[in-house]
Amino acid sequence: MIKCPKCGYKIDTKKRISDYEITAMMEGKSPKLKDLLRNVIRQIRNNIPSNNDKYLINNFVSKVLQYEYKTIEESMQHYLNNGYMYQGKGFNYLLKVMETICDDREKIIKNQKSRFGTSPPIVIWDGTLEDV
16 A cells, blocks of 8 residues: 555555456467466465465566567576575566576577587588598
């Protein structure tokens, strides 16, 4: 509740969010994305009681849908594999992870190439041997 400094009117900042509104945001999205979001939301809600609020979930989903699928998948897998939900790190932490992965995409790819290398070039052989 926020109180207006002039008139004293109390404004409810957390309006009631229904499950239908959250589901409507997910309409038209891929089943993989829906399953991934459901899994992460379930994990966070079960392990962090303060994040078990529909307003927070609605806010989280609306912000997540602004990123591309690859960024969402990579950040959620990182979050789940490291078990951050057991450390009390919820929706805001996961959004920050997504933001960081999105911003540092070029650095991450460069570091992965230097760490793992690249595949050799594909050479199409025509069946003849040449003297070099």
